[in-house]
Amino acid sequence: MKKIFYTAVATLFIGSAAFSQTEYNKGFRLGFGLNGGFPTDGAYDGSVGIDARAQYDFTQKTSITLTSGYTHLFAKPEEVGFVPAKLGFKYFLGNQFYLMGEAGAAFGVNGNIDNSLILAPVFGFANKFLDASVRYEHYSDYETDQIALRLAYGFSLKKKK
Template sequence: MKKLRFICLAAFAFLYSNTTFSQENAAAAQESEAANYDQGFRLGFGINGGIPTDKDYDWSLGGDVRLQYDLSKRTSVTLTTGFTNLFMKDDVKDLGFIPAKAGFKAFIWEDQFYVLGEVGAGFAVTNGYNDTTLLWAPGIGYANKYIDISVRYEDYDKFNTNQVALRLAYGFDL
Protein backbone atom coordinates (compact mmCIF):
# COMPACT_ATOMS: atom_id res chain seq x y z
CA MET A 1 0.00 0.00 0.00
CA LYS A 2 2.88 2.35 0.80
CA LYS A 3 4.41 1.62 -2.59
CA LEU A 4 1.11 2.50 -4.32
CA ARG A 5 0.89 5.81 -2.44
CA PHE A 6 4.52 6.55 -3.26
CA ILE A 7 3.96 5.76 -6.98
CA CYS A 8 0.80 7.94 -7.09
CA LEU A 9 2.56 10.79 -5.29
CA ALA A 10 5.56 10.50 -7.61
CA ALA A 11 3.30 10.44 -10.69
CA PHE A 12 1.40 13.52 -9.44
CA ALA A 13 4.66 15.37 -8.74
CA PHE A 14 6.00 14.45 -12.19
CA LEU A 15 2.84 15.60 -13.98
CA TYR A 16 2.69 18.83 -11.96
CA SER A 17 6.33 19.71 -12.65
CA ASN A 18 5.97 18.82 -16.34
CA THR A 19 2.97 21.14 -16.66
CA THR A 20 4.82 23.92 -14.87
CA PHE A 21 7.83 23.64 -17.14
CA SER A 22 5.57 23.53 -20.18
CA GLN A 23 3.93 26.83 -19.24
CA GLU A 24 7.29 28.43 -18.52
CA ASN A 25 8.61 27.25 -21.89
CA ALA A 26 5.53 28.63 -23.70
CA ALA A 27 5.94 32.00 -21.96
CA ALA A 28 9.64 32.06 -22.80
CA ALA A 29 8.86 31.23 -26.43
CA GLN A 30 6.35 34.11 -26.64
CA GLU A 31 8.87 36.53 -25.12
CA SER A 32 11.54 35.31 -27.53
CA GLU A 33 9.14 35.69 -30.49
CA ALA A 34 8.28 39.25 -29.43
CA ALA A 35 11.94 40.14 -28.89
CA ASN A 36 12.91 38.70 -32.29
CA TYR A 37 10.00 40.27 -34.20
CA ASP A 38 11.24 41.85 -37.41
CA GLN A 39 10.01 45.42 -37.22
CA GLY A 40 9.42 46.99 -40.59
CA PHE A 41 7.41 49.16 -42.91
CA ARG A 42 4.26 48.30 -44.86
CA LEU A 43 2.63 50.31 -47.62
CA GLY A 44 -1.06 50.14 -48.47
CA PHE A 45 -3.23 51.59 -51.21
CA GLY A 46 -6.93 51.94 -50.43
CA ILE A 47 -10.29 52.95 -51.84
CA ASN A 48 -12.73 54.66 -49.47
CA GLY A 49 -16.47 55.12 -49.73
CA GLY A 50 -18.61 56.78 -47.11
CA ILE A 51 -22.01 57.96 -46.05
CA PRO A 52 -22.05 61.38 -44.35
CA THR A 53 -24.22 61.49 -41.24
CA ASP A 54 -25.68 64.94 -41.93
CA LYS A 55 -27.94 66.23 -44.68
CA ASP A 56 -25.43 68.50 -46.51
CA TYR A 57 -23.61 65.73 -48.38
CA ASP A 58 -24.91 62.69 -50.25
CA TRP A 59 -21.85 60.43 -50.19
CA SER A 60 -18.06 60.42 -50.36
CA LEU A 61 -15.42 58.65 -52.41
CA GLY A 62 -11.65 58.73 -52.14
CA GLY A 63 -8.34 56.97 -52.30
CA ASP A 64 -5.45 56.85 -49.87
CA VAL A 65 -1.90 55.72 -49.28
CA ARG A 66 -0.97 54.46 -45.82
CA LEU A 67 2.57 53.94 -44.54
CA GLN A 68 2.68 51.68 -41.50
CA TYR A 69 5.59 50.93 -39.19
CA ASP A 70 5.23 47.82 -37.03
CA LEU A 71 6.46 48.47 -33.50
CA SER A 72 5.66 44.89 -32.50
CA LYS A 73 3.58 42.01 -33.80
CA ARG A 74 0.44 43.67 -32.38
CA THR A 75 1.10 47.44 -32.55
CA SER A 76 1.87 49.84 -35.38
CA VAL A 77 2.01 53.56 -36.11
CA THR A 78 0.55 54.89 -39.35
CA LEU A 79 0.72 57.91 -41.65
CA THR A 80 -2.14 58.27 -44.14
CA THR A 81 -2.83 60.72 -46.97
CA GLY A 82 -4.82 60.72 -50.19
CA PHE A 83 -7.85 62.49 -51.61
CA THR A 84 -11.51 62.44 -50.55
CA ASN A 85 -14.46 64.07 -52.32
CA LEU A 86 -17.69 64.86 -50.50
CA PHE A 87 -20.48 64.97 -53.06
CA MET A 88 -23.08 67.70 -52.42
CA LYS A 89 -26.77 67.64 -53.09
CA ASP A 90 -28.39 69.53 -55.95
CA ASP A 91 -26.29 72.22 -57.68
CA VAL A 92 -23.92 72.97 -54.80
CA LYS A 93 -20.21 72.46 -55.52
CA ASP A 94 -18.59 69.29 -54.16
CA LEU A 95 -15.88 69.53 -51.50
CA GLY A 96 -12.59 67.77 -52.25
CA PHE A 97 -9.83 67.63 -49.66
CA ILE A 98 -6.50 66.01 -48.87
CA PRO A 99 -6.36 64.30 -45.47
CA ALA A 100 -3.05 64.03 -43.62
CA LYS A 101 -3.36 61.76 -40.58
CA ALA A 102 -1.12 60.03 -38.04
CA GLY A 103 -2.44 57.03 -36.17
CA PHE A 104 -1.95 54.06 -33.90
CA LYS A 105 -3.10 50.54 -34.79
CA ALA A 106 -3.44 47.75 -32.22
CA PHE A 107 -4.28 44.16 -33.14
CA ILE A 108 -6.65 42.78 -30.54
CA TRP A 109 -7.70 39.34 -31.77
CA GLU A 110 -5.77 36.64 -33.63
CA ASP A 111 -3.28 39.19 -35.01
CA GLN A 112 -5.80 40.06 -37.74
CA PHE A 113 -8.58 42.15 -36.14
CA TYR A 114 -7.54 45.61 -35.05
CA VAL A 115 -8.62 48.97 -33.69
CA LEU A 116 -7.18 52.14 -35.17
CA GLY A 117 -7.20 55.77 -34.08
CA GLU A 118 -6.06 58.58 -36.37
CA VAL A 119 -5.87 62.35 -35.99
CA GLY A 120 -4.76 65.00 -38.45
CA ALA A 121 -5.88 67.72 -40.82
CA GLY A 122 -8.00 67.94 -43.97
CA PHE A 123 -6.92 70.51 -46.56
CA ALA A 124 -9.74 71.63 -48.90
CA VAL A 125 -8.46 71.88 -52.48
CA THR A 126 -11.44 72.08 -54.88
CA ASN A 127 -14.21 74.41 -56.01
CA GLY A 128 -13.07 77.53 -54.18
CA TYR A 129 -12.98 75.97 -50.73
CA ASN A 130 -9.83 76.89 -48.83
CA ASP A 131 -10.50 75.78 -45.24
CA THR A 132 -8.34 73.41 -43.26
CA THR A 133 -10.09 71.25 -40.72
CA LEU A 134 -9.10 69.13 -37.79
CA LEU A 135 -10.11 65.53 -38.41
CA TRP A 136 -10.11 62.47 -36.21
CA ALA A 137 -11.08 58.94 -37.08
CA PRO A 138 -11.49 55.88 -34.84
CA GLY A 139 -12.04 52.59 -36.65
CA ILE A 140 -12.03 48.81 -36.58
CA GLY A 141 -10.75 46.43 -39.21
CA TYR A 142 -9.40 43.13 -40.46
CA ALA A 143 -6.01 42.70 -42.09
CA ASN A 144 -3.94 39.80 -43.35
CA LYS A 145 -0.68 39.78 -45.29
CA TYR A 146 -2.15 41.67 -48.28
CA ILE A 147 -5.78 42.72 -47.67
CA ASP A 148 -7.03 45.38 -45.22
CA ILE A 149 -10.75 46.02 -44.73
CA SER A 150 -11.89 48.60 -42.19
CA VAL A 151 -14.83 50.71 -41.11
CA ARG A 152 -14.26 54.08 -39.47
CA TYR A 153 -16.08 57.11 -38.20
CA GLU A 154 -14.47 60.30 -39.46
CA ASP A 155 -15.23 63.78 -38.11
CA TYR A 156 -14.36 67.02 -39.94
CA ASP A 157 -14.60 70.01 -37.61
CA LYS A 158 -14.60 72.98 -40.03
CA PHE A 159 -16.40 71.14 -42.83
CA ASN A 160 -19.37 70.78 -40.44
CA THR A 161 -19.86 67.11 -41.20
CA ASN A 162 -18.74 63.59 -40.39
CA GLN A 163 -19.10 60.23 -42.07
CA VAL A 164 -19.00 56.48 -41.68
CA ALA A 165 -16.58 55.10 -44.26
CA LEU A 166 -15.48 51.71 -45.58
CA ARG A 167 -11.85 51.21 -46.69
CA LEU A 168 -10.69 48.38 -48.95
CA ALA A 169 -6.93 48.24 -49.36
CA TYR A 170 -4.04 46.21 -50.69
CA GLY A 171 -0.82 46.31 -48.68
CA PHE A 172 2.63 44.78 -48.72
CA ASP A 173 5.91 44.80 -46.81
CA LEU A 174 8.63 47.20 -47.92
Protein backbone atom coordinates in the same frame (compact mmCIF):
# COMPACT_ATOMS: atom_id res chain seq x y z
CA MET B 1 -29.99 22.96 -34.89
CA LYS B 2 -27.68 22.82 -31.85
CA LYS B 3 -25.21 20.65 -33.80
CA ILE B 4 -25.02 23.28 -36.55
CA PHE B 5 -24.48 26.03 -33.97
CA TYR B 6 -21.72 24.11 -32.13
CA THR B 7 -20.05 23.19 -35.44
CA ALA B 8 -20.06 26.85 -36.50
CA VAL B 9 -18.58 27.98 -33.16
CA ALA B 10 -15.89 25.27 -33.29
CA THR B 11 -15.03 26.25 -36.87
CA LEU B 12 -14.62 29.89 -35.82
CA PHE B 13 -12.25 28.95 -32.98
CA ILE B 14 -10.21 26.56 -35.15
CA GLY B 15 -10.05 29.11 -37.98
CA SER B 16 -9.02 31.86 -35.56
CA ALA B 17 -6.27 29.69 -34.15
CA ALA B 18 -5.00 28.94 -37.66
CA PHE B 19 -4.95 32.64 -38.60
CA SER B 20 -3.17 33.60 -35.40
CA GLN B 21 -0.25 31.36 -36.35
CA THR B 22 0.40 33.41 -39.51
CA GLU B 23 3.90 34.91 -39.71
CA TYR B 24 3.75 38.71 -39.57
CA ASN B 25 6.76 40.60 -40.91
CA LYS B 26 7.89 43.39 -38.62
CA GLY B 27 9.05 46.65 -40.15
CA PHE B 28 7.53 48.87 -42.82
CA ARG B 29 4.38 48.12 -44.82
CA LEU B 30 2.71 50.08 -47.59
CA GLY B 31 -0.93 49.98 -48.62
CA PHE B 32 -3.15 51.51 -51.28
CA GLY B 33 -6.86 51.84 -50.59
CA LEU B 34 -10.25 52.81 -51.93
CA ASN B 35 -12.74 54.56 -49.62
CA GLY B 36 -16.45 55.17 -49.69
CA GLY B 37 -18.33 57.20 -47.10
CA PHE B 38 -21.81 57.92 -45.86
CA PRO B 39 -22.25 61.40 -44.30
CA THR B 40 -24.00 61.50 -40.92
CA ASP B 41 -26.23 64.41 -41.95
CA GLY B 42 -27.77 65.87 -45.11
CA ALA B 43 -24.97 68.29 -46.05
CA TYR B 44 -23.42 65.82 -48.54
CA ASP B 45 -24.72 62.81 -50.45
CA GLY B 46 -21.63 60.61 -50.09
CA SER B 47 -17.88 60.44 -50.52
CA VAL B 48 -15.30 58.51 -52.46
CA GLY B 49 -11.54 58.56 -52.05
CA ILE B 50 -8.18 56.94 -52.57
CA ASP B 51 -5.29 56.74 -50.15
CA ALA B 52 -1.79 55.50 -49.50
CA ARG B 53 -0.78 54.34 -46.03
CA ALA B 54 2.71 53.75 -44.66
CA GLN B 55 2.85 51.60 -41.54
CA TYR B 56 5.69 50.79 -39.18
CA ASP B 57 5.28 47.82 -36.86
CA PHE B 58 6.87 48.27 -33.46
CA THR B 59 5.70 44.85 -32.32
CA GLN B 60 3.39 42.20 -33.70
CA LYS B 61 0.46 44.03 -32.05
CA THR B 62 1.38 47.74 -32.29
CA SER B 63 1.99 49.97 -35.29
CA ILE B 64 1.99 53.61 -36.26
CA THR B 65 0.54 54.76 -39.57
CA LEU B 66 0.75 57.76 -41.86
CA THR B 67 -2.12 58.08 -44.34
CA SER B 68 -2.79 60.57 -47.13
CA GLY B 69 -4.76 60.63 -50.37
CA TYR B 70 -7.78 62.43 -51.78
CA THR B 71 -11.43 62.47 -50.65
CA HIS B 72 -14.31 63.89 -52.68
CA LEU B 73 -17.60 64.83 -51.01
CA PHE B 74 -20.62 64.84 -53.33
CA ALA B 75 -23.38 67.42 -52.94
CA LYS B 76 -26.08 68.80 -55.22
CA PRO B 77 -25.24 72.50 -55.04
CA GLU B 78 -21.48 72.17 -54.84
CA GLU B 79 -18.98 69.31 -54.57
CA VAL B 80 -15.80 69.63 -52.53
CA GLY B 81 -12.54 67.76 -52.19
CA PHE B 82 -9.72 67.61 -49.70
CA VAL B 83 -6.37 65.94 -49.08
CA PRO B 84 -6.26 64.22 -45.68
CA ALA B 85 -2.98 63.80 -43.80
CA LYS B 86 -3.42 61.55 -40.75
CA LEU B 87 -1.14 59.97 -38.18
CA GLY B 88 -2.49 56.84 -36.48
CA PHE B 89 -1.81 54.22 -33.85
CA LYS B 90 -2.95 50.66 -34.65
CA TYR B 91 -3.38 47.93 -32.04
CA PHE B 92 -4.05 44.35 -33.12
CA LEU B 93 -6.54 42.55 -30.90
CA GLY B 94 -5.46 39.14 -32.15
CA ASN B 95 -6.69 37.03 -35.05
CA GLN B 96 -5.90 39.92 -37.43
CA PHE B 97 -8.58 42.32 -36.11
CA TYR B 98 -7.42 45.76 -35.02
CA LEU B 99 -8.45 49.04 -33.46
CA MET B 100 -6.87 52.27 -34.64
CA GLY B 101 -7.11 55.93 -33.81
CA GLU B 102 -6.18 58.57 -36.38
CA ALA B 103 -5.74 62.33 -36.06
CA GLY B 104 -4.69 64.83 -38.68
CA ALA B 105 -5.80 67.56 -41.03
CA ALA B 106 -7.92 67.88 -44.15
CA PHE B 107 -6.54 70.40 -46.65
CA GLY B 108 -9.29 71.76 -48.88
CA VAL B 109 -8.54 71.79 -52.61
CA ASN B 110 -11.52 73.95 -53.59
CA GLY B 111 -11.34 77.69 -52.97
CA ASN B 112 -14.51 77.64 -50.88
CA ILE B 113 -13.53 74.92 -48.39
CA ASP B 114 -11.36 75.48 -45.35
CA ASN B 115 -8.85 73.18 -43.74
CA SER B 116 -10.15 71.00 -40.92
CA LEU B 117 -8.98 68.81 -38.05
CA ILE B 118 -9.79 65.10 -38.57
CA LEU B 119 -10.33 62.59 -35.74
CA ALA B 120 -11.19 58.98 -36.60
CA PRO B 121 -11.64 55.80 -34.56
CA VAL B 122 -11.24 52.71 -36.80
CA PHE B 123 -12.08 49.01 -36.55
CA GLY B 124 -10.58 46.69 -39.15
CA PHE B 125 -9.22 43.39 -40.35
CA ALA B 126 -5.80 42.91 -41.96
CA ASN B 127 -3.86 39.94 -43.21
CA LYS B 128 -0.75 39.66 -45.36
CA PHE B 129 -2.25 41.58 -48.31
CA LEU B 130 -5.80 42.73 -47.46
CA ASP B 131 -6.86 45.56 -45.14
CA ALA B 132 -10.59 46.21 -44.70
CA SER B 133 -11.91 48.70 -42.17
CA VAL B 134 -14.79 50.89 -41.09
CA ARG B 135 -14.24 54.27 -39.44
CA TYR B 136 -16.15 57.22 -38.08
CA GLU B 137 -14.50 60.41 -39.30
CA HIS B 138 -15.11 63.71 -37.48
CA TYR B 139 -14.28 66.99 -39.24
CA SER B 140 -14.01 70.01 -36.95
CA ASP B 141 -14.67 72.67 -39.62
CA TYR B 142 -16.91 70.99 -42.21
CA GLU B 143 -20.67 70.69 -42.04
CA THR B 144 -20.62 66.89 -41.80
CA ASP B 145 -18.96 63.81 -40.35
CA GLN B 146 -18.95 60.46 -42.09
CA ILE B 147 -18.86 56.72 -41.65
CA ALA B 148 -16.40 55.36 -44.21
CA LEU B 149 -15.39 51.95 -45.48
CA ARG B 150 -11.85 51.23 -46.73
CA LEU B 151 -10.60 48.31 -48.78
CA ALA B 152 -6.86 48.22 -49.42
CA TYR B 153 -4.05 46.12 -50.80
CA GLY B 154 -0.95 46.15 -48.59
CA PHE B 155 2.46 44.56 -48.62
CA SER B 156 5.65 44.43 -46.57
CA LEU B 157 8.64 46.49 -47.63
CA LYS B 158 10.98 44.11 -45.83
CA LYS B 159 13.14 42.02 -48.11
CA LYS B 160 12.81 38.28 -47.69
CA LYS B 161 16.00 36.44 -46.74
